[in-house]
Amino acid sequence: MYLGGIEAGGTKFVCAVGDESGNVLAKERIATKDPDYTMDRVIHFFKNFQIDSLGIASFGPIDLDPESAAYGSITSTPKPGWANYPFVGTMKDALHLPVGFTTDVNGAALGELYHGAAKGLDGCLYLTVGTGIGAGLVNRNQLFQGLSHPEMGHILVRRSPKDHFEGICPYHKDCLEGVASGPALKARWGKSASELPADHEAWQMEADYLAQALMQYILIVSPKRIIIGGGVMKQKQLFPMIRRNVQELLAGYIDFPEVRGGIDSYIVPPELGDNSGITGALILAKRVYKAQHESRV
Ligand code: ADP
Ligand code: ZN
Numbered sequence: 001m002y003l004g005g006i007e008a009g010g011t012k013f014v015c016a017v018g019d020e021s022g023n024v025l026a027k028e029r030i031a032t033k034d035p036d037y038t039m040d041r042v043i044h045f046f047k048n049f050q051i052d053s054l055g056i057a058s059f060g061p062i063d064l065d066p067e068s069a070a071y072g073s074i075t076s077t078p079k080p081g082w083a084n085y086p087f088v089g090t091m092k093d094a095l096h097l098p099v100g101f102t103t104d105v106n107g108a109a110l111g112e113l114y115h116g117a118a119k120g121l122d123g124c125l126y127l128t129v130g131t132g133i134g135a136g137l138v139n140r141n142q143l144f145q146g147l148s149h150p151e152m153g154h155i156l157v158r159r160s161p162k163d164h165f166e167g168i169c170p171y172h173k174d175c176l177e178g179v180a181s182g183p184a185l186k187a188r189w190g191k192s193a194s195e196l197p198a199d200h201e202a203w204q205m206e207a208d209y210l211a212q213a214l215m216q217y218i219l220i221v222s223p224k225r226i227i228i229g230g231g232v233m234k235q236k237q238l239f240p241m242i243r244r245n246v247q248e249l250l251a252g253y254i255d256f257p258e259v260r261g262g263i264d265s266y267i268v269p270p271e272l273g274d275n276s277g278i279t280g281a282l283i284l285a286k287r288v289y290k291a292q293h294e295s296r297v
């Protein structure tokens with residue numbers, strides 16, 4: 001059995017073909033331009049293989065409501081040509097196979113759960129801190145879904161009294177993404193996040209905002225492990241600062257070893273590096289194949 005996976009991002013699409021055991025047999029990166037350019041190449045890539053199902057982990061927001069006429073489409077993105085783009089429909093029309101669809105961060109959470117930093121558990125939360133901020137959640141092996149997928153990057157945080165930056169979220173100004181994403185750091189401090197020195201005051205503030213977010217995720221969904229990836233987290237000094245701040249904020253209220261002595265293995269970087277999302281997309285392909293097969297027997 002061959003499985004197809006797509007990790008669809010704002011700068012590139014990663015397409016992969018894998019087998020049931022998770023081995024990747026072929027992989028290609030395609031630039032995210034307009035849908036005609038990108039999707040022609042994506043479809044061409046998969047037509048070279050006899051895949052049995054496809055999993056897509058996509059940038060969003062996306063429509064995941066099976067009852068909705070727009071199920072399987074990207075919804076309100078500012079990326080030219082991609083708003084209301086019927087992603088799942090296009091792939092089904094081209095390849096005639098079952099297609100699984102979820103967010104990029106849900107894909108990363110699945111990948112890390114099965115093959116990375118949360119292996120052996122039945123759930124985890126994957127947070128990315130990059131161009132945007134977002135999180136995916138797997139609980140009891142299921143991707144979490146309500147009305148739609150969660151949007152955990154747009155929560156409000158208590159602002160530092162020293163921080164008068166107005167925030168850059170086009171919807172909420174100073175939500176978490178508006179004050180703590182890579183572009184927010186650049187707008188506040190006047191230089192790219194990757195150029196700020198490791199001892200810059202930016203990082204204490206960043207750790208404070210991210211720890212507040214983690215506190216809320218822990219209190220609301222009680223994740224089994226928290227994995228934090230994305231470009232900004234290449235600043236490895238953030239990890240110990242975030243862990244300490246989370247402990248201080250929770251103040252002993254959540255009395256689990258994970259949050260006390262075990263916090264170094266509770267709040268962790270990804271193990272799959274840049275491959276979390278595409279690995280998750282292939283797992284989704286396997287799940288959708290199995291679901292369809294089982295419904296026939
Ligand atoms: P995306 O979110 O677009 O998928 P990334 O996760 O790589 O991509 O995030 C890109 C953001 O991460 C940019 O805003 C960039 O400034 C920031 N970034 C990349 N490398 C570093 C670094 N070493 N330190 C801090 N920030 C970084
Ligand atoms: Zn926002």
